[in-house]
Amino acid sequence: MSNKVIIRNLKDIDRAAREFLSLKQERQVVALYGAMGAGKTTFIKAICSALGVPDSVNSPTFTIINEYRSGEGKPIYHFDFYRINKLEEAFDIGFEEFVDSGELCLIEWPEKIEQILPDNCLKVHISVLDDESREITF
Template sequence: MELKIDSLKDIDRVAGEFVNSIGNNHVMAFYGKMGAGKTTFIKALCRQLHVVDQVNSPTFAIVNDYETDNSSHIFHFDFYRIKNLEEAYDFGYEDYFYSGNLCFIEWPELVEPILPENTLAVTVQVNEDGSRSVIF
């Protein structure tokens, strides 16, 4: 499926469509070049999911834990700065990926071998006209 974000004013609507389309998928791997808008889209997803915490990139923390207004948790990962797969083992990735909570993973390339089998691959790409496409 492909959703198009023509401008930032469309991002919340598209995020709502995405949330309504993901079914039972809990772990989502977000692919895209630097600056494509992965974090911005995840922030919009968190708004749609009623996150009450401040949402920002977990670049240095590796994982952020956000709480929603119904006390469920969403885990947001950024694996850009990890050097090897062992770092994911060290922080106990299984506790997150298999928790049943939503997991949004940026820069999943290095951890692909440990992603759950049913991980939803999501690509955020910049189009020639400056719009973004979310493909999953």
């Protein structure tokens, strides 16, 4: 991990999302690691906003996947694997097809499916600092 973005408060999150998008290069599969409440969903909302998604962005905790459209009409897939118990559940929703689509895939709780993440997956770590700001490294 060679990039670091600090979010001091929620006002910083849109700037941080734009900065992240400019640094992520061409990698389309993004795995977001962080403790419960670290800000994974909030950061994904900011990324989607920066990409022009007009819809409300919410964590798909129960549905496992949400699909959005960027301002350019490109699909964005948002996964939340928090509630899965078996790797087969990821296969059941067609995870590999989404990843192979070449479209942006944003993944919360990737620890649950680590074995099937592609080699070129961009791993993003969100940490809560002592002053409650967030450090995003990738």
